[in-house]
Structures are given as structure tokens and as C-alpha cells.
Amino acid sequence: MSATTSYQIYPISDQAVTLDFGGPISLETNDRVYMLVDALIKNKLEGVTDIIPAYNSVTVVYDYVTVYKRQLKNENTIPVYAFIKNWIENNVNQDVSGIEVLKNEIIIPVCYDKTVAPDIESVAEQHQISAQKVIELHTAKTYRVFMNGFLPGFAYMGIVDPAIQTPRHQNPRPLVQAGSVGIAGVQTGIYPCNSPGGWQIIGKTPLALIDENENILLTPGSFVKFNAISLLEFEKLNKQ
């Protein structure tokens, strides 16, 4: 890990600025993302409406008029996007050594039975291993929630063992059921609701990823481990 942080920073709209650390998916870069998010939340700025972390970037969405009035006191001394850019840059911690991101580990029960896992056999076939081996490799790792996106409560997790990394389907399925656990390249994720989707479905969890009050189970920065359960257990838990 380098001692200083390099990044690019640019507006993505007239009311949003992105700081992009670059590079591939990695835990180190994602740690920097959440350190920056924490610093921005701590040093909150009136007019900022959303702080959106992704794999290797943080996007700050703001209400232009509020920032202009509250922060710049209605004066055009500096463009608002430049003011926001400075605020973000002032919160980038240049020293990234010795900082730990501590979060809870969440255990997710997953049934890998082919009746709820339409792609588990073809994934096994593509890698010339058994379905049982796919389950072993998928449950062996602790995954990081790198970000939420796509659907409310959908968690992009990684990094999947290279022996079971599988690209998305060329043509997405019109319907993937809520709770379906999928793989897409280095990523794994769970569909929080019924949706069209292209990920390779290798299992299904009986847990609800989002409740009726729109609270989500897998928040960015959390750690997740999958625990294999039988079809019987799945059906029992699913009824609860």
C-alpha cells in the first residue's frame, strides 16, 4: 500500500462530483473509499444530499442552490462545483497506513440445491469441478460489501475465488427471484426483489434483504459469509 493517495476528481453533473481512486476492484481501494465517506459524513456540509460509495469512487450529490446560498453566501467567488471539489479533497486522508475498517460479519444461509439454483450445474461444468466444490469455494470466503446499487438493498460483494468466477449471461433472464444468490466475474450478490438479471444464479437465501420499512440488511462496508443449508431447512426458514 502506498503512503499517499492518488485519484482523479471531476463533476459528473452540475450537482454531483466524483472522486475516483482508479484501479481494479480491491479491498485496499475500497477501504480508502469508506475512509473518505466517513470523513465526509463527519465534516458534513449543508446542501450535500447524498454520498454514494462505489468500488473505487465516492460521489457527492448536492443541491446547487442550497450550497450557493449557505456556503457561498450568494456570491460567485468560486463555482459551486469547485467549492464541493475542494471540500472532498480536504477530506482525503493522505496517510492510509494503519487504519482499519471494522464492521460486523453477517452470516447468510444459502440453499445451493439446483431447484433454486438454476445455474449451479453449468457453473460447475464451465470450471470442470463438481457442484459440491462450487458450494465449498463459495462458502469458504468472507466477502466485503463493496457497494450498494442496481436495486434498493442489492449488495455488490467480492472477491469470488478465481476457480468459480463466471461471466454474466449474454442475455439476462427476464425474472430472477428475490433471494437468488449470483456470481458475475469477481462479484457475488443477492437479488433483494424479483427483477430481470444476468448473474449466474448458484443459490437462494430465505432471508429478506430489505424489510417493509425499507431497511436493508447488507450495507456498504459490511462483511458477509455464506452458510450452506439444505432444501428442507430453506423451506422451513422461508415459511417463517
Add this chain to the structure above:
Amino acid sequence: MSIQIIKAGILDSLQGLPDTGKQHQGFSPGGSMDTIAHLMANALVGNKRDAIVLEMHIPAAVIVFNKETLFTFTGALTSATLDNETVYSNQPIIVNAGSKLTFNAPANGARIYLAVHGGFLFKKGRLQKNDVLLTSQNFNYHFEGVGQLHALTTGWTANTGEFYRSNIIRCIQGPNFNVLSQKEIEDFENKQFEIDLQSNRMGFRLKSDPICHTITPELLSTAVTRGTLQLTPAGQLIVLMADHQTTGGYPRIGTVISADMASLAQMPIGSSFGIKWIDIQEAERLLLQQETNLQQLENACKFRLQEYFSEK
């Protein structure tokens, strides 16, 4: 107070202003597609900016008012028949209990916003025939001629024309603008983009000759916003609208400026426009100007409503 939908239109829904603050968990801000029409509708009936309004497409719903109220409709310029009278967009209208409102064709624009005094109570999803929409407060205004006169307009109309443009949508360049070659950038300025049939509140697919011929790899997902111009693998554009996903992996070649989003939201499927690139400082200036003009019009509405009701 309440209104009832006696004939559903196309995708009628209740909408607020964009609901921000949960995009990091994947929740789209949503809200009215045309925020200017949303704000104007509320101003014309004396509501706060964030009061819930009814968003309708064309053909719009047929509505019955269950109690007297003050209402208006904004957005697409059109007329409607209120019992036997014709009423127009951008007017405050006082209506009696039992009156029926039917919108007339054609309309200049794609979306109509109906507000009632006090605002609606929010209810999620697509509205159906016979749905009753409750409002958060009654309109305590007694007017003469009950039983004879079903509608009174207050005699003036807010002019919202300056907020809308129809041929050119202005954009700022995005972080992946450089996927376009010099030749493609030159060609871009002369292209027309048609709003495809497969367009909805999530996004507008724009039909054009391919704007880019190099195949760009999918990028790591990162945040996108209302107005983001995504380049698909087929070389076509999708512009993200109110119900957009919070993150995406397509190259982002630009973003529609905030000041032009209402104009885009009012373009019907099948209509075409050109794109002009401007710099972000110009985009900020236009947004500030729009906000100033909006506030002036909101203040004028407030003043006129006060004046009207104090005379009675």
C-alpha cells in the same frame, strides 16, 4: 378532501420532489419527472414546494372532486373540461364538490401535474380506476353560487413558457467523453436524437445513428445521476431520468444540465432534439437564473392568491 379517479390514464402516479439521502443503499430518488411543473403546481394552489402532486401522461385520468377545493394543473400545456366549462393549464381553479374533470387533447408536452390545496397524501405505485386520493387538508372557502356555478377560475394564468425549450438540450461533458473520436465529436453536434418507445421514468432511450464505433469495455460500477448520458455497447445513448438506478457501468459521455431536465421530461416519445455541449460554469449560471425566475413566479402566485381571497 379527496378526489377519485373514475377513468385511469397512462401510468398515473403520486409524486413528490426527488427523495434524496438513500442513494448509497441503492434507493433511487424518484420524484416528479418535471420538477418545474411540480413547483409551479404547488405555488398555484398555495402549497409548500414539496407537497405531493398527481403526475399524469397523455391521455390523462378522468377525475371527480369529492369536496370543494382549489386545484390546478401544470406541465404539458392543455385544456380540460370541468363539467361544462373549459379550463386551462397554469390557472388556480376553485371547484365544487362533485365536479368532473376531463382533459382535452392535444397537449403540448408529455406530462401533466395536478395539485390540490394542501397536497395529496402519498401512496406508492401506479394508480387504478376508482382509487381515492386523500389530501392532507381541507379547503375552507365558502363561495356563492353552489349548485349553479361549478367552477371559477381566478382570472389569471402563470406564464411558464420561459422554462421550456424544445429543440436543443444542453449538456456538460462526462468523465468518459474521451471514448469519442474527434470525428465522432464533430458528427455528434449535427445528430438528432429521437426518444424511443422503450422510454420510461427510469430512462429515455435515444434513437440515432451510432454515435461511437469503438467498442468500449464495461467499467467498474460507479454513481450516476438524473440526466447522465450512458453509452450502450450498440453505440446509442440512454439518458437517465427520475427513477434511475443509483450506479451504472456504461461509459458516461455527458450529463443533461439540471436547468434543461424539465424540458427533456416534457418531450413526448417520438420527438427529436439535438445536444449542445456547454461548460459547467454556464450550467451553474443557467440553474441559478432558473431558480431566481422560479422564485419570482412563486412569489407572484402567493401574492395573487392572497389578493384574490382577501377580496372575497
